[in-house]
Amino acid sequence: MDEVTHFMTENQDVMVSHLLNIVMALVIFVIGRWIGRAVSGLMEKALLSRSIDKAVVSFLGSIVYSLIMIAVLLMALSHVGVQTTSFIAILGAAGLAVGLALQGSLANFASGVLIIIFRPFKAGHFIDAGGVMGTVDKIEIFQTVLKTPDNKRVIIPNAQITGGAITNFSAEPTRRVDLVIGISYDSDLKKAKALLADILAQDERILPEPAPNIVIGELADSSVNILVRPWVNAADYWAVYWETLEKVKLTFDEQGIGIPFPQMDVHIQSTQQEKE
Template sequence: MKDMQSLLDQGSEWVPLIVEGVTSLALGLVVFFIGKFIASRVAKWCENRLLKSSVDKAVAGFASSILYALMFAGVILMALGQIGVETTSFIAILGAAGLAVGLALQGSLSNFASGVLIILLRPFRSGDFIDAGGQMGTVDRIELFHTYLRTPDNRIIIVPNSSVMGGAIVNFSREETRRLDLIVGISYDADIRLAKQIMEEIVSADERILKDPAWTIAVSELADSSVNFVLRPWVASADYWTVRADLLEKIKYAFDERGVGIPYPQMDVHVHKQES
């Protein structure tokens, strides 16, 4: 009987502690989830405000990512404090652990530093078509560790920022105009003057081709199977691919109609009979 009473007395002492612990844990979880939700909403709101202020989409996305990361770290500290963890000592422990984690995550830190450089140096903007990190696509957004590219066939490529800044970046959209470089080959028995005249007529009739700088049409090479022309008109960057496809199509039709041959690769073989 005494043992039972002793257990009941100990249980009555534990109940407040258990209730307090469960309550603190529940409040900590509430603080965590509500704080995370608020941080997400605030970061999204700031991104929308930046976009409405005509800030570049990539910059707005990067800034909102940093804001969310800082707020989320604060939410974690508040939740731990609510549970009863001593945040001052916890921050000191985090500082010591952060050094070890930083050494282990050098690649991620490199991506973060590269993301900051991308924002500061601005080698490209959201909407630019680039070749970077071995990938080509339209810049969709820049985040803390990655740059998102959208390909012409609507695939999303996530490229680490360190890969973007670690190599050459080709920005196809930075300048307002671009030069087309086409090689057009005709057969050796075709009329060179006629071929050049046809291409000049086609280029002159296309209103998308700029008059300044002037376009160039000239023989560039006497190749093995063809006489090669170089065709170099200037166009607006947005018209580059459509003009390129249209010119090639029109040249092929015009050459067929006016008897200018486009040869297949060929090789002449000469057989010499050796008399015994």
């Protein structure tokens, strides 16, 4: 007993120092855990306010919390006297190995996070991305699912989408319909433009503002090309496009406005030898 008392008396300062380090490590762990939960919670609230899927938000929140807790544990262990350099080296090597093995999946994951956060499109939008045109069905963390107009399901890796241009046809409420109507050179140009204006005026789906444009676009080889550009609601785009073309053809046929097609004139010239 005397030996124990003597040992404690001689090493009192060292024991107090270690005890303080242990207490400090516990304080760091508790505060770090609270900070991790707070940061994760704030991030989840921010993402949920942007109508991001709850499962994805929970997944991202857990990743952020885990990273913070790893840093907190290393800080706490360093205060206790544990050499954390080797732990950091092991974690770095493991992270590098995992990153190299899963670099394709990690690229898709990072792209999925960017799509979810910045929301260049959402479910129900018609887009052109990754070389595919279709309606967005699902946005997942590694891939995006599109449905093409002919009802095919196409699964595109997210990295392929963010690696190129994304055209969102549904982002704006209105769209401009671009038509090129060719008439023959011997047709009445003013009459053709008046007929086109009348066709547009009779269609209630065409918006009055911005006003439709009917202008000469090109004097081509075999036709005078008229540019017809009305504005419609995005949902009416294809119906107006197809039906307007049909109305133009029927109306021009009734009114004698010729719509030329590619043709070639062949001139045969006889030689002097053939005449003899």
